[in-house]
Amino acid sequence: MTPVAEGFRYALLKLLTKSCCMKLSTALRLYNYSWDSPASNDMAGIQKVYCSIILLLLLCFVISHKSSGEKILLVPMPLFSSHWMVEASIGQALVGKGHVVTVVVEEDIVAKRRAERPDFTFETFQDDGFGSRLRKFQDDMYDIADSVSAYNELGEHSRASEWAKEHCEQLLGKDARGDSNMLGRLKTAQYSVVISDPFLRCGTIVAANLGIPHIANSADDGTFFDKMATGVPLPLAYVPSIELGYTDQMTFLQRLENTCFFGLSNIFKSWLYANVYHDLVHTYVSEKETIQSLTSHTDLWLYHTDTVLGFPRPSMPNMVQVGGLMADRPVVPLSVDIEDFMQSSGDDGIIVVSFGSMVHTMSTERKEMFAAVFAQLRQKVVWRYLGEKPAGLGNNTKLMSWLPQKDLLAHPKTRAFVNHAGRNGVYEALYHGVPMVCLPLFGDQPGNSARVVARGLGVSLDFRTVTSDQFHQAVLRVLTISSYRETAARLSRLYRDQPQSPMDRAVWWIEHVIKHGGLPHLRARAVELPWYQYYLLDVAAFLLAICSAVLGTLWYSCSSVCRKVCCKRGGKLRSRRKATIIYV
Incomplete structure (x- = not known):
């Protein structure tokens, strides 16, 4: 509009x-x-x-x-459909509260977004194909997943950030091919708040340019963003980096790797973001600001985590956990053909299988392996699948290009969920008490999978090396060992027992930010301290200097006293010896 x-x-x-x-x-x-x-x-x-x-x-x-509704601006990133689903669900909840939600989106996908969310308004810009390149980059990540490690991801992150910079230049109008009137239209509209994904920092710059509060909607646990943007302590002895897939009980070698990886990631990403966004910040905000200082001014951080599934760790007042935003939406009855298939499973039940965006690029060999294992099971299988049907597909398996995943997980016939440990799917399974078999690839998936295993919700396998026999045994284990289903049911009750749903909590905090024009009183001063002050190295150096001075003084005094005493004793001995010699 x-x-x-x-x-x-x-x-x-x-x-x-x-x-x-x-x-x-x-x-x-x-x-x-x-x-x-x-x-x-x-x-x-x-x-x-x-x-x-x-x-x-x-x-x-x-x-x-x-x-009386407020105008809210969403600046999503053009990567990962799961991120957009979460942002869109928040926007839809805000529309339900009477607010007007506007989404900044590229022209090449605005028609798709309008069809998905007709209640939103849209501000479009021509990005000259950079959004498409980023989405292709996402598919490439799945193509090379077998060889990608947490350390390789840093390099891929660099490549994505360079494209994101060009994407942001198009949005802000810095590039001649972009929309030079975009910021003018946004200022005229007088929005109350900007909500964006901190993975890409364009929304941060837009909020600073408009002079309005900023809310970061982080799709993961934000281990890197925590320290850099909120000042929260990160005890690396029991707070694992999400990419490594460790729990809060780490061995010495794991703690060593966790420390080294966090330090390397911290230094690399600080340098990367500073270089990528330096010119944009100076052009559209102020030469006195940096992307890090702007990020630290964020009024509210929404983290898609929860204490039931996540590990205990320090937090800050402006960090709000909203894990499972879409998990509690009303269940929609299944279509007749799917419901008939579910009921035909009898007491054995069904297994839901979904690998998210990975389904587009999974190799034929891997698909055949999964199909062969499913064919051996007594349970029926509903599998989100694209491409040519596997040759070894069993009669018990139903292939679908799209799954009503939450509605299937809520069905009483569902016995297990085979997935890639995507955050949305994991929380939906947690909400409905369904045990899982996880095959994570990259990003936050290893960390999500580690939490599933640590809580007793399921098992995890290495997607890169898993064999047919290992996969078969893992599925049977989750199906036959009652402790998995009992634990899933117990954690589901625990997760549901909250005074507010995650979505209601997110909406309340967003409206709280709007009502008060920002929440600067919740921001810790830690973000303003240089690193040597944050870690009290200057205090330690001062105390060390004092202790050294005191010890040095004591040492010098003791040495002087000892020398004087020794000299006096030596003088007396020499006098006695001389007297003895004279007497003799």
Whole structure:
């Protein structure tokens, strides 16, 4: 919606509200007249007036509710559909609260986004294909997943960040091929807050340019962002980096690797972001600012984690856990053919299989291996699958290009969930108490899988090296050992026992930020300290200097006393020796 149309809408709402109130006043006068007049026995007329008053009251309530809504700007990143699903679900919840949600999106996918979310408005820009390149990069990551490690991901992150910079230049209008009027339109619209994914920092720059509060919606646990942007302590002895797939009980070698990886990642990403966004920050915000200083001004951090599945760790007041935002949405009845397939499984039940975006690039050999294992099971299998049907596909397996995943996991016939440990799927399985077999690849998936295993929710396999026999045994283990289902049911009850749902909590905090124009009082001063002050190295150096001075003084004093005592004793001995010699 353009600023002109938005302004017209606002004026119309105000006019309707005023008109509504005038009509209500007239109706009340008419009602009083009708009641007091001799013709008050005309009950039909009175009922008409009474109904009109009720309708006008309802209309005034609806109009005033809609007109009081805030304008919220979403700046999603063009990578990973799971990230967009979460951001869109938050936006939809905000629309349900009467707010107007606008999404900044590339022209080549705006039609798709409009079809998905017709309640949103959209600001479009021409990105000259950079968004498409980033999405191709995502597919390439799945193609090379067999050879990607946590350390390789740093290099891939560098490549993605360079493309993200060009994408951001197009959005802000710095590039001649971009939309130079975008920021002007955004300023005219007078948004109340910007919500963006911190993986790409363009939303941070937009919020600073507009001078409005910023909310970071982090799809993972933000281990790197925590320290750099919130100042929260990160005890690496029991807080593992999400990419490594460790738990909070690490061996010495694991703690060593965790420390080295965090240090390397910290240094590399600080350098990377500083270089990638340096010119954009100086052009659109201030030469006194850096991307790190802007990020540290973020008013609220929404983390897709939860204490039931995550490991205990330090936090800050502006860090809010909202893990499983979409897990508690209402269950939709399955289509007739899927429901019939579910019921045909009998007491054995069914297994839900989904590998997310990995399904696009999975090798034929891997697909055949999975199909052969599924064919050996007594359970029936619903598998999200794209491509040519495997030759060894069993009669018990139903292939579908798209799955109503949450509705399947909520079904009483579901016995297990085979997945890639994507965060959304893991929380949906947790919510419905379904044990899992996880085959993580990269990103946050190893960490999610480690948490599933640590909590007793399922088992994890290495996607790169798993064999047919290992996969078969893992599935049978989850199906036959009752402790997995019992643990899943217990954790599901624990997860559901919250005063607010994750979505309600996210919406409340977003509205809290808007209501107060930001939450600077929740930001720790730790983000403003240089590293040597944060780690108290200057204090340690001062205390070390004092201790050294005291010890040095004591040593010197003791040495001086000892020398004097020794000299006196030596003098007396020499005098005695001389006296003895003279006497002799």
